Amino acid sequence: MAKFWKPGTEKPRLVEDEDGGVLFLYSSSSSSSSSSSTFGFANNLQNQRQRLPVYKRKDAILFLVENYATTIIVGETGSGKTTQIPQYLNEGGWSDDGHVIACTQPRRLAVQSVASRVAEEMGVKLGEEVGYVIRFEDVTTPGVTRVKFLTDGVLLREMMDDPLLSKYSVIMVDEAHERSISTDVVLGLLKKIQRRRPELRLIISSATIEAKSIASFFRPSKKHRGAGDDVVPKREPAIISAEGRGFTVGINYVQEPVADYLQAAVSTVMLIHKQQAAGDILVFLTGQDDIDAAAQLLNEEAQSSDRSTGGLLVLPLYSGLSRADQARILSSSVTLQDLVFSPTPRGKRKVIISTNIAETSLTLEGIVYVVDSGFSKQRFYDPISDIENLVVAPISKASARQRAGRAGRVRPGKCYRLYTEEYFVNEMPAEGIPExxxxxxxxxxxxxxxxxxxxxxxxxxxxxxxxxxxxxxxxxxxxxxxxxxxxxxxxxxxxxxxxIPLDPMLSKAMLASGELGCSEEMLTIAAALSVQSIWISIRGAQKQLDEARLRFAAAEVSPSAPLYSPMLRTQGDHVTFLNVYKGFLQSGKSSKWCHKNFVNYHAMKKVLETREQLKRTAQRLGIILKSCDKDMQAVRKAITAGFFANACHIEPYTHEGKFKTVRTSEDVYIHPSSVLFRVNPKWVVYHSLVSTDRRYMRNVVTIDPAWLVEVAPHYYQYQGPGSLNR
DNA sequence: TAACAGTCG
The missing domain is CATH 1.10.10.2130 (DEAH helicase family, winged-helix domain)
Incomplete structure (x- = not known):
């Protein structure tokens, strides 16, 4: 491995952290390696790079990576760590001899945008020295690519072929403080890999609050410590911080706890609008219901106020929005890969009312004021019932800090927290529960x-x-x-x-479909289930959407079929997907056809793409590709082979569409978006449960209970008509 | 009888 440390230059001073980690104390003189014009960068790009806060830590970071197995970078947003550190490593020789520098991100969009930025700064073509990999897109050239950005999910998949990740010399795990499942699994596996590959270096980037728990995770246990403490790299993790470039954000708390955060959010927005200087407002609420209600209240208030309070542009933001709705927030020229938000029209003030999507996944420009409800929807899992519940829960200090930071991107901002300072200090948990x-x-x-x-x-x-x-x-x-x-x-x-890159139950259904002669159909179903929704959602047109959906619900459909009663022939949502897919193909993959039928064109393109990938995987695994044509029984049986644990039986003698799960006798209902809503067949299996005020089954298919015993004899025993036991 | 925090392969 190449050395970067120049003898004779001042060594950074290191001190022991009180917890046993190594903390780096930087000297006041900033780094001065400004003679790199040999790379032929455009001067302004080079200047921009040097103005980033992380530039002052360049030598120190390289020193730590050289000497410590694990370096934890506590970087605020805007420090430049993500784009710069991989370049420093590249310049420091870590990508020599065919080695690759990896940098993982939790989200695909970030992978793409960071990679193209770094390629631009290095003056190379994306996909050559600098590349990226996300699902469906491998923009790298083996043997040429030296710096590679990828999602942590892709890195996990790569481990299945190369368990020691031997081509990488340094792996930087970015945004580790978000503690997503795949980030945590990656961290756990990397710690194991490090023992087998002492030459591998890790860089973990984290926000302040999480840094210590991550450091203590990478601290070697006593039994692994022992004699060799002086060897390089040292096993103790090193910690270094790089300040951010965000502007200060003034924090305001409510004096008394609020009873209704929705109403409080609305009045706070109106107060800001009346009293504060120009600048857009971002409001964090919990979900679509809250957001639509708040938007309506704000619009009413804005209209009923006098002229001086006019000019509010109220924009809801959540992931389920249709493209048309998103276009009101995004400028018209953007693509999905390039979410740049449009500037606010003159004399108007934007109020964006958002879910957590604006906390990490999207960056909005021009926000000066943030209103933080202190809540978000979070998933909680009950292993006893095997049910995931979605509940409104208080956020953590880490989240509150992240939300506030959204106000300081363009100039000093203000954050209005709809909870008391006393609550923040004494009661709010420091960090969220890892996913x-x-x-x-x-x-x-x-x-x-x-x-x-x-x-x-x-x-x-x-x-x-x-x-x-x-x-x-x-x-x-x-x-x-x-x-x-x-x-x-x-x-x-x-x-x-x-x-197979699917949930195990769906993968199992995929395998079963090979044996039942309907794998072509199952590929389509699996692909359709992997997109958020194949339908477009237009607020206020719910009825038309429901009708459009029912047109596809029959086991067979002809394009000119009139609307008919689906009560007798509907076999479920999975079969409906097949009909939509067939119609889409027959239309020549037409966006016009999609629009006419309330089908989401972009989602269907993704279905095609996912289906192709799954097809390649299926072929590799030797699954026989075959279509069952119109035999939907084979399809439903294959689904049952994967989802038999999700079997439900309707409760007789009630007329509310109440079902009971066979496994645990839990009350469940068919989700109103299902084509089986109000149809209420006797026996169904569901793909997933969404658990809010009630437990709703999403994506439901009718079955014959005899299949349960047939496909899972170890799980179910048939005990006479209508009686099935585990 | 009426509903959908956010990601990833």
């Missing part, structure tokens, strides 16, 4: 199994999930025939299911 501890773990466990991690319960996680959740995941995988009695992956089923 890993709030989720069903089947996908996660099967990936670890595929990587040869046998002892799941003893795995060294950054945040251990409850034993109950892990045991539940093992149990489900066992019932799918993916794990054997020794909790090892079965062959070939277990390895095949792990290989």
């Amino acid at each position: 890993m501890q709030r989720s069903n773990l089947v996908s996660c466990v099967i990936q670890l199994k595929a990587l040869g991690i046998d002892n799941i319960l003893g795995f060294d996680w950054p945040a251990s999930p409850s034993p109950e959740a892990m045991i539940r995941a093992l149990e489900i995988l066992y019932s799918l025939g993916v794990l054997d009695d020794d909790a090892k992956l079965t062959s070939p089923t277990g390895f095949q299911v792990a290989e």
